[in-house]
Amino acid sequence: MFKNICDHVDDPIEAMFKRLSEDAHPDKIDLGIGVFRDDAGNVPVMRAVRQAEQQLFDQNQPKSYLSPLGNADYCADLEVLALGADHPVVKQGRIVSAQTPGAGSALRAGAEFVQKLSPGSVVWVSTPVWGHQVEFFEKAGLKIRSYRYYDKLNCSSDFAGMVEDLQQMQANDLLLLHGCCHNPTGHDLDLDQWNEIADLVIEKGVIPFVDVAYQGFGAGIEADVAGLKLFANRVPQMLLTVSSSKSFGIYRERAGLLSVILPADAKDIGSVRRSLRDTVRQLYFMAPNHGAAIVHEIMSTPELTTLWRDELDATRAHIIKMRSKLRKTIEAANPDFDASFLESQNGMFSCLPISDEEQLLMEREFHIYMLPNARVNVAAMNDAQSKTLADAFAYIRAQRLAETQQASA
Ligand SMILES: Cc1ncc(COP(=O)(O)O)c(C=O)c1O
Missing domain, CATH: 3.90.1150.10 (Aspartate Aminotransferase, domain 1)
Incomplete structure (x- = not known):
């Protein structure tokens, strides 16, 4: 062999x-x-990270397993960081999340989750693309189609090409978007364009999959997710991944988020949670905790939150x-x-x-x-x-x- x-x-x-x-x-x-x-x-x-680690050490926390869904406090923190505490999706409890070993695993687990529900689904990815995304989706059994996004040789957006290509999307296809600081181009959609893509998603009945890996690196911690918030408020359902690697500078600690945002009339959220739990358990059994615990310590200690925001700024x-x-x-x-x-x-x-x-x-x-x-x-x-x-x-x-x-x- x-x-x-x-x-x-x-x-x-x-x-x-x-x-x-x-x-x-x-x-x-x-x-x-x-x-x-x-x-x-x-x-x-970050100093906020070091201080949070010291606090965690002083608390002498246990090290037994959590659950395949990982650190629930961290999940709640990141849902609020990405969408805002007042966002209808958060307030209506339409979001189910797993803390994953980084957003790479969240993408891979999200792909697996989709494959279980709808085998061989088509995922639309930008050209150019961050190659690992293609790998995560294809290895789960999903099919890749590409849409124009950015004209590399002319250093310019190709939004018209994007909209034209996305006209070919079929109901239940997935549409991969980057929440901010697009990898590899650095080119982001403006709010009008997020709105236009939301129109298209609703018209075609496709499922958006938004990957947020660089919140705070573009225009500001809140400004970077303005498009995502608007979009999540318009589309009925969505998959979301968030990375803490860059925003908290804890790359090797492996903390990410995979969320499923459900339609307002979704009946059995408990089943979605159990299905998500089973998906991640079958992939890697249990999530690591240290990175997630650091993030929660920062987000639940006001002085550390302020320090972290200053450092990220x-x-x-x-x-x-x-x-x-x-x-x-x-x-x-x-x-x-x-x-x-x-x-x-x-x-x-x-x-x-x-x-x-x-x-x-x-x-x-x-x-x-x-x-x-x-x-x-x-x-x-x-x-x-x-x-x-x-x-x-x-x-x-x-x-x-x-x-x-x-x-x-
Ligand atoms: C767009 C995008 N998504 C996800 C990831 C994965 O991040 P993580 O380190 O949390 O696995 C990256 C990492 O570079 C990325 O650029």
Whole structure:
């Protein structure tokens, strides 16, 4: 049996990280992994997190199993953080949640949940897409269809293309949307567009699946979920995943949320909860607790909540500053290029308008490593690295121009 493993091929993301680790250049640049780094290049631990951990330690909490659905207090906290305590979905008790080992597991468990209820359902995902989402859905047995979302080579939204493609959705298909700070493009829908997509969802009878992984990294903790709140208020039912990895900086502690939002006339919420419990139990048995307990400690201790909000605001301010700097550095090295998209996009990521071959050329010539779609982690870059990236981009563009001129000569 194990001999078959010999033919195993890395997926594109793993393959990039392998090339990065094999590159011996002392100044190689990792713009791939989705973590926030401060000016010194460290992945900081929030003070609110450290204090919450100390409080938990002092409380001498037990370590026995919770339940497959995980930490219920955490679930309630995240429902409120994402939707607001006054949201009709929360007030009417139309939401059933599981705390998962991160949002990656929430996506995988959500896919499994759908597959059990409606095997082989179609999931519509954006182009470009965060590749792991496709993997989670396909491995559960769901079918992938793509909709246009963002024109990478022109650094612009393709909302018209999105709406045109989504006209083909059929009743009970799933529509995957990113709540904010779209991965990989950083391009988000505005409120009018959320409304238009809600119209389409209602008209077609499709089930939205919204993934929120970067709340607080875009325009603000509340502003980042304004579209989601509006949308959840309009559509009858929905799946929702939320990550605490980035918003609380607890990546390796693995805390996420998978929620099912039910129609107002749903009769048997208890059955939905039991079905969700069975789905996650069959996948990984029990959820880990430490990350979820940290988040609940922060959200239930007013001073820690304030401290966390301040720290998250500072993180966002740093990212916005880095976006602005990168724009200026790229435009300085490429005077004929408009890099304003870097400032209008949100969160950690943006895509450079280069082809896959040009991305590999950047790796070879400049030792700069990015995820597929030339996804750059703006939040992981220092000034020197942004200068190298800008110069590399100028080099690529000059090469491209020379090739075009040669071809037309
Ligand atoms: C859009 C999106 N969803 C989900 C996740 C998974 O996050 P977690 O670390 O909570 O598993 C990520 C992580 O990068 C992401 O970008």
